[in-house]
Amino acid sequence: GEDVEQSLFLSVREGDSSVINCTYTDSSSTYLYWYKQEPGAGLQLLTYIFSNMDMKQDQRLTVLLNKKDKHLSLRIADTQTGDSAIYFCAERMDSSYKLIFGSGTRLLVRP
């Protein structure tokens, strides 16, 4: 079935790197996404990766995809207090364009 799993919580010190992990089940998903949700706000698209890629870098963000293990990770370099938020991993079902979300990882950045 469709399932996306993430750890619930991550705490890091300001300036360190954060790595948020995600596993998914549908090997046919074409796109995998990372969204950020700040308190009281909607979901902001951070980045996405096409399934034929292994890595994508965008400024402080690096996405790694291990398609064999169905594992996706988001690395945030030089994490700042403004990065504190909930991060959602999502895979897109090609038939319906539905996004299957993980339950979200709450990132806390300590000064």
Place this chain on the structure above:
Amino acid sequence: EAQVTQNPRYLITVTGKKLTVTCSQNMNHEYMSWYRQDPGLGLRQIYYSMNVEVTDKGDVPEGYKVSRKEKRNFPLILESPSPNQTSLYFCASSFVDQPQHFGDGTRLSIL
């Protein structure tokens, strides 16, 4: 400014009183979708629409209706709301095969 607009942002109402949450996008997107977000469950799709007059059920459609009479609007209708529909609701839109843009959310409390 390109955006997805939901109204109302907050609503407290009572069981059985019909309500409609509106969603409008100004990006000429074909695809629109409704999700609900509940603690520990991430976001789950309620209904989606691939284009005008084309709608389909998502994972949790029970108790909801939608319509897509115009490309820009995709209202979510709760004919007889119940307390288990208390949730945070998000509308999203995109061009087919592009990342979805989310509204800021509507928090519904049904007493």
